[in-house]
Amino acid sequence: MCSNLKKAMMGLIDVFHSYSGKEGDKYKLSKGELKTLLQRELGDLMAASNDPTVVDKIMTDLDENQDGQVDFQEFVVLVAALTVACNDFFIDCEKSCKKN
16 A cells, blocks of 8 residues: 555656646656646646746746756656645644634
């Protein structure tokens, strides 16, 4: 039986590869593939941003080697950053609730 962490890791790998390779390299996300992934998988977070250039900004930030694509390692950086932000948000909420 898989641990929760192993399931989460397998989930990340599955999500990445379910979007990568539709427009070229099967091991990388094009800008269009990244946009589709973000809209389908993180639509609620994306909708919170009223910035129409948010995908461009994310792509620029993630594409460390500037090849116009996001590889798995670059994708994991996004997931890690979002996870930290969500954790910080929930910790702050918990602290606020305890004060009230």
